[in-house]
Amino acid sequence: xxxxxxxxxxxxxxxxxxxxxxxxxxxxxxxxxxxxxxxxxxxxxxxxxxxxxxxxxxxxxxxxxxxxxxxxxxxxxxxxxxxxxxxxxxxxxxxxxxxxxxxxxxx
Amino acid sequence: xxxxxxxxxxxxxxxxxxxxxxxxxxxxxxxxxxxxxxxxxxxxxxxxxxxxxxxxxxxxxxxxxxxxxxxxxxxxxxxxxxxxxxxxxxxxxxxxxxxxxxxxxxxxxxxxxxxxxxxxx
Numbered sequence: 001x002x003x004x005x006x007x008x009x010x011x012x013x014x015x016x017x018x019x020x021x022x023x024x025x026x027x028x029x030x031x032x033x034x035x036x037x038x039x040x041x042x043x044x045x046x047x048x049x050x051x052x053x054x055x056x057x058x059x060x061x062x063x064x065x066x067x068x069x070x071x072x073x074x075x076x077x078x079x080x081x082x083x084x085x086x087x088x089x090x091x092x093x094x095x096x097x098x099x100x101x102x103x104x105x106x107x
Numbered sequence: 108x109x110x111x112x113x114x115x116x117x118x119x120x121x122x123x124x125x126x127x128x129x130x131x132x133x134x135x136x137x138x139x140x141x142x143x144x145x146x147x148x149x150x151x152x153x154x155x156x157x158x159x160x161x162x163x164x165x166x167x168x169x170x171x172x173x174x175x176x177x178x179x180x181x182x183x184x185x186x187x188x189x190x191x192x193x194x195x196x197x198x199x200x201x202x203x204x205x206x207x208x209x210x211x212x213x214x215x216x217x218x219x220x221x222x223x224x225x226x227x228x
Contacts, residue, residue: 001172033214042205042218043154049212086154088215095172098154 002026002091004099011105018074020102022087025068032070033088034063036081043086047072074104082106109133111206111219119200119226125193128183129206129219136182136189137162142209145180145191148221149202159209160189196226 004024012018022032031050035043045054047063050070060075070089074081087099115127127145134141142161148154158170160180170178179192193200206219 035215042207042221043215044218045213045216048214052212054213054216088154088156094169096156096169098156101153 002093002095002097004087004089004097006085006087006099006102008100009103009105011107012074012077014079014106015076018077018081018104018106020072020074020085020104022070022072022089022099023068024070024087024089024091024097024099026091027065027068027070027089029092030089032063032065034061034070034072035086035088036083037086038083046085077104077106079106109208109210109217111208111217113204113206113219113222115222115224117223117225119196119224120228121197121226122195125191125196125200125204125224125226127191127204127206127222127224128188129190130186130188131208132187134208134210136160136187137184139163140211143180143182143189144207144209144215146205146207146215147200147202148205151199152202155202157191157193161209198226200224201226 034047037043046061050065051063062073085102110132112130119125142159144159145157177194182189203221207215208217
């Protein structure tokens with residue numbers, strides 16, 4: 001079955017840049033989407049179609065994709081950005097898959 | 108603004124069926140621009156997309172391969188809601204279940220509040 005692989009954890013100091021990667025064989029052909037999930041809450045879409053930001057999402061969140069890897073970037077991370085982050089995409093057969101998840105710590 | 112309100116039991120016995128409902132306000136389950144999903148989350152399986160229903164002149168369903176033999180997602184146009192039924196549950200189906208809306212370029216852009224379902228005798 002298709003897998004999207006993320007690092008389990010990323011740590012960043014306040015004001016610095018955090019990069020979270022998502023690796024998947026179908027990513028050269030399929031968009032990646034990114035979700036932020038804070039403790040006890042439902043996930044929230046922060047990046048769609050690799051690099052677009054929904055309205056209301058801070059500009060410090062950005063995304064890129066190259067080859068088999070998509071990347072979520074948090075520029076100038078804030079303490080309130082601490083959360084779990086998940087990528088999401090489909091494989092070439094249309095199966096919908098979430099990444100393994102990355103815990104971002106800001107300290 | 109779309110709101111999704113979930114309802115259903117929090118405890119199900121092994122081998123029985125899990126049933127949840129997601130009531131929609133601010134959109135229509137019959138919208139030609141939306142799709143209606145169920146997702147679950149557990150410590151062992153992480154976030155797992157289960158399936159969706161959507162209307163494009165007729166009704167369609169897509170299901171995850173992992174549950175395809177056990178799952179049904181149905182729209183209810185009279186109540187503007189959709190439902191999840193998962194049959195023959197085991198303790199491995201214990202999870203927080205979410206409903207969510209796809210709209211345009213925003214997949215899973217709106218979520219319900221989540222329902223913890225425990226499978227136990």
